[in-house]
Amino acid sequence: xxxxxxxxxxxxxxxxxxxxxxxxxxxxxxxxxxxxxxxxxxxxxxxxxxxxxxxxxxxxxxxxxxxxxxxxxxxxxxxxxxxxxxxxxxxxxxxxxxxxxxxxxxxxxxxxxxxxxxxxxxxxxxxxxxxxxxxxxxxxxxxxxxxxxxxxxxxxxxxxxxxxxxxxxxxxxxx
Numbered sequence: 647x648x649x650x651x652x653x654x655x656x657x658x659x660x661x662x663x664x665x666x667x668x669x670x671x672x673x674x675x676x677x678x679x680x681x682x683x684x685x686x687x688x689x690x691x692x693x694x695x696x697x698x699x700x701x702x703x704x705x706x707x708x709x710x711x712x713x714x715x716x717x718x719x720x721x722x723x724x725x726x727x728x729x730x731x732x733x734x735x736x737x738x739x740x741x742x743x744x745x746x747x748x749x750x751x752x753x754x755x756x757x758x759x760x761x762x763x764x765x766x767x768x769x770x771x772x773x774x775x776x777x778x779x780x781x782x783x784x785x786x787x788x789x790x791x792x793x794x795x796x797x798x799x800x801x802x803x804x805x806x807x808x809x810x811x812x813x814x815x816x817x818x819x820x821x
Contacts (some may be wrong), residue, residue, distance in 0.1 A: 657772050658716055658720055660693075661730060661733060662716045662720065667697075668697065671777045674710065694737045695741050696819075699818075703819050705820075715727060718764050722814075728817070731807070732818075736799065738794070739802055746787050758781075758787075760784055765789075
C-alpha cells in the first residue's frame with residue numbers, strides 16, 4: 647500500500663470531517679436547535695458544495711460506510727478508493743467555479759474574461775489552478791448550459807479523471 651502524501655492526507659481528512667458533520671446533522675435532525683443546524687449546514691455547504699444534497703439523499707448506513715472507509719485509508723489500512731478522489735475533485739472544482747461566478751457578478755455588464763474571472767484567484771489544495779481555466783470555461787461558468795453549473799462541473803471532473811459524469815455523480819449522490 648502506498649503512503650499518502652501531505653495533500654492527499656489533508657483532502658481525505660477534510661472528507662472525514664464532512665461525513666462526521668453529515669452524520670451529526672442527520673442524528674440531530676429531530677428536535678435540534680434550528681439556528682445551530684442552519685449555521686452548521688451553511689458552513690458545510692461553503693466548504694463542500696453539494697454536501698447538503700448528500701445529507702438529503704444518502705442513507706445513514708452509507709454515510710457510516712464512507713466514513714469508515716476514509717478512516718481506514720488515513721490509518722494506513724487501505725488505499726484511497728476512486729470515489730474519494732472524485733469527491734475531492736468535485737468539491738474543489740465546484741467551489742472554485744462558484745467563486746469565479748461570484749467574481750464575474752461583481753463585473754456585471756462586462757463580457758466574461760480570464761482577467762476579470764481570475765483576479766485574485768488563489769486555489770485551495772483540491773481546487774484547479776488558474777491555468778486550467780480558459781475563456782470557454784469562464785463562459786461556461788458565467789452562463790452554464792441549461793442554467794446548471796453542476797452539470798459543467800460533473801463533466802469537467804469526469805474529463806480530468808477519465809470517466810463519465812455519471813460515475814462522478816454516483817461517487818457523491820445516489821440516483
